[in-house]
Amino acid sequence: MKNLKDKVAVVFAASGEIAGAVARSFSAHGARVYVTARNLDAVKALAGDINADGGYAEAARVDALNETEIDNFLKQVVADNGKLDVVFNGIAAEYSEMGGRPPTTVATFRQFMAPMEKICGSQFLTSRVAAKYMMETGSEGTVLLLTSALSRSKLPNMAGITAASAAMEGLTRGMAAEWGGAGIKVICICPGAIMETKRISGWIEAAAENLHIPVEQLEAQYKVFDILKVGPTLQNVGETATFLASAPGVVFNSHIVDVDCGKLNIL
Structure with a gap:
């Protein structure tokens, strides 16, 4: 089923x-997809895979912390297509950017x-620039953001x-609330x-080596709070994002959507 056909x-x-x-997932459900990152080679490879699978993707180098680059790119996307329907930003921070995990003191x-x-x-x-173009073109689109369960967890450092x-x-x-109108x-x-x-997987392997314990033991600690016997996959995340951006996904708005198969330790 092409939930995002012609989007x-x-x-x-x-990257x-x-x-x-x-x-x-967006592409598999019919969307015309533009993939961007600072690492152009990485997104070119991604676009190549998507196109090889029968989808449509174009790659570009865009720094998602540079508003001018974001604006110029989205302006061109709108000029080429007449609209902008969906935006997702998958940016994340590495522990190294925080000096590791130092105590707050x-x-x-x-x-x-x-x-x-x-x-x-x-x-x-990325959200505000996308919203501006969605308003200008009357796209009534979807802005998808990304967070982590740390927002409702209690972990030191x-x-x-x-x-x-x-x-x-x-x-x-x-x-x-601001853009719903x-x-x-x-x-x-x-x-x-x-x-x-x-x-x-990299963090688990490094931590297991540092603590001198088997990788399997640390993996088990990750899974101890799972409600089900399965955990989320990358495909699960992609399919969830596609549903949220589709017409049936209109029932979700302003929500934080957990993709974790249920966790006992997350509120």
């Missing part, structure tokens, strides 16, 4: 695994603010990224730990 979708930070999965102000600036700042920029994750939820609700939906996707991603 025009832009995916920012598409990441989650954003890549979303772009693939040790972290510098810059380290604390780094995820706020990168995550919230980028989502603010994660103050900056936890605060940024919670801020994303507030930003979602505020923009949804123009028919624009704003929804935030919150995936659980996706074991197949390099981010999670």
Whole structure:
């Protein structure tokens, strides 16, 4: 079923695994997809895979923290298509950008603010520029944001990224309230730990080596709070994003949508 047939979708930070999965799903459901990132080679490869699978994708280098680049790119997308229907930003912050995981009493102000600036700042920029063009063209589109379950978790040495994750939820609700009159939906996707991603699997392997415990033991700790016997996959995230951007997904707006198959330790 082509839930996004004839839709025009832009995916920012598409060099990441989650954003890549979303772009693939958008295309599989009929959307014309534009994939962007600072790493042009990565998004060119993604676009090539999508086109080889029978979809339509174009790649471009866009820094999702540079409003001029964002604006110029979306302006061209609208000029080429006459509209903009869906935008997803998959940007994330690395622990290295926060100086690792220092205690809050040790972290510098810059380290604390780094995820706020990168995550919230980028989502603010891509969302507001997209909304402007959706309003100008009457697209009544969907703006999809990304956060993490840290917003509703209690973990030490994660103050900056936890605060940024919670801020994303507030930003979602505020923009949804502001742009709803123009028919624009704003929804935030919150995936659980996706074991197949390099981010999670790499962290588990490094932590297991550092703690001198088997990888399987650490994986089991990740899964101990799972309600079901299965966890989320990249495909699950992509399909969820597609549904939220589709006509039936209109029932979701201003919501934070968990994609985790249910977790006992997340509110």
